[in-house]
Amino acid sequence: MDGRASALAAGTVLNALACGKGSAFAIDAETTAEVTLDDSGTVSGEVAEDPDADTRLVERCVELAVAEYGETAVNEQFGGHVRTESEVPMAAGLKSSSAAANATVLATLDALGVTGDVSREDACRLGVRAARDVGVTVTGAFDDASASMLGGVTVTDNRTDELLAREEISWDVLVWTPPERAYSADADASRCERIAPVAELVADLALDRRYADAMTVNGFAFCAALGFSADPMVEALPDVAGVSLSGTGPSFVAVGEEDRLRDVRSRWNEREGTTWQTTTRNDGGRTR
Known part of the structure; x- marks a missing residue:
């Protein structure tokens, strides 16, 4: 029972840490997951770019997807393996965890043969549950996950996992990622909550x-x-039309006209790290 799927990276419009509402937009960088289900009784994970990476999130995604949508006989003795491969740098504020979770859930549904029976919103919420279960997110990151899974720009209430708005967009995007990494679960949530009035304005x-x-x-x-x-x-x-710290950092994302972004790119290129120009995507997660 094999499945394969992909999901997208995303940039931030509003970080949900302050007031519970968040907004993000999908960009053209993919994470792919390959899932094989078997009767081994255990689930294992592998990240192609980092053999020592923590794989609890994607393993939990497989477990929840099988528990929710697998047949009883499968649930009783299932095991499996998930392997992810990504164009999205990890712990860079570009929603690598959300993309990995979404791709893994979709690939598991593909392996179970039930992809057409599950809405992408519900599949996305399953990945959010897994992220909360293993503690890789403070808010649940439904904003990031919804943009990654559905494409376009989304606005959400992460306290209730409610999709408040979604719109298809066509933007040119510039991303700068410095060498350091920042993990969302390590962010100072109480300090972020102090700027809640500003976040409500952003929402x-x-x-x-x-x-x-x-x-x-x-x-x-x-x-x-x-x-x-x-x-x-x-x-x-x-x-640029807009620019922000993406997620809890350390990447920055900017949107605007392609030629003006090139000018900004030349300035950001003087900084240590990686600068790349891309576009938004509206198709979101998909099985292969």
Whole structure:
């Protein structure tokens, strides 16, 4: 029983750590998962880019998907293996965990032969449950996961896992990722909660479809809350429509006109790390 699927990376419009509401947009970078189900009785995981990576999230995704959608005979004795391969750097604020969880859930559903019976929203919520179970997220990251799974830009309430809005978009995107890494579960949530009034304003902007403005306000607020320099944002403005710290960092994302992003790229290239230009995606997760 084999399955294969992919899901997308995403950038941040609003980080949900402050007020529980979040917003993100899918970008053209994929994580692929291959799942094999068997009767071994245990689930194992493997990350192609890092043999020592923590695989509890993807293993839990397989377990939950089989428990929820597998037949009784499968549930009683199942085991399996999941292998992920990704274009998305880990712990960089680009939703690598959400992409891995989404791809793994879809690949497991594919292996079970029930892909057409499960909505992508429900599949996404299963990955969010797995993320909470293993403690890799503070908020559950339904905002990040929904953008990765559904494509386009989404606005969510992570306290209830409610999708408040989704819209298809067509943006050029610039990403800068420094060498250091930052794990979402390590972020100072109590400090972020202090900027909740600003986050509520950002949520209003996002629900009013002013995504680029929302990004920029979010970026300055969360740079201050999480202790990141806002210099990359200042270097990008006013040449971009919007720019933000992505997730809990350390990556920054900017959206705008392609030629203006090239100008910003030349400045960000002077920084240590990796700068790359891409686009948004509206198709989201898919089986292969």
